[in-house]
Amino acid sequence: KFLSSIGGQGGKEFPYEIGQADAQFQGKSPWTLRKGTKKETGKPVSIFSFDIKPGVEKQLPSVRNAFKRLRTTRHPSLLPYLDGIETE
Numbered sequence: 001k002f003l004s005s006i007g008g009q010g011g012k013e014f015p016y017e018i019g020q021a022d023a024q025f026q027g028k029s030p031w032t033l034r035k036g037t038k039k040e041t042g043k044p045v046s047i048f049s050f051d052i053k054p055g056v057e058k059q060l061p062s063v064r065n066a067f068k069r070l071r072t073t074r075h076p077s078l079l080p081y082l083d084g085i086e087t088e
Contacts, residue, residue, distance in 0.1 A: 014085055015039050018047055030059045038082075046079060 016036045025033035036047040050056075050063045070081050 015083065016045055016047060018049075030056065030063055045082065 016038055019035035019037070022033040022035065025031075031048040031050055034047040034049060036045045037043065038045055050059075050067075052060065064086075067084060067086065071084065073081065
């Protein structure tokens with residue numbers, strides 16, 4: 001399953017527990033891949049997050065664009081998008 005998240009947890013209650021980052025994915029994308037579970041069911045999910053910190057401001061427009069497009073992308077070879085949250 002696919003879950004996209006920009007920033008961190010904010011005003012909206014995030015229905016997923018965020019776990020450890022996957023070290024194999026680090027440095028290969030602006031996103032951080034984390035293991036997670038859906039709070040309601042305990043089912044495993046993949047959580048992609050992007051932390052806004054000094055030095056990454058140039059990536060922000062492309063990350064926001066990807067976040068927007070992933071919501072509507074459907075393909076049998078891609079993980080389905082479940083939910084997302086953007087916070088500042």
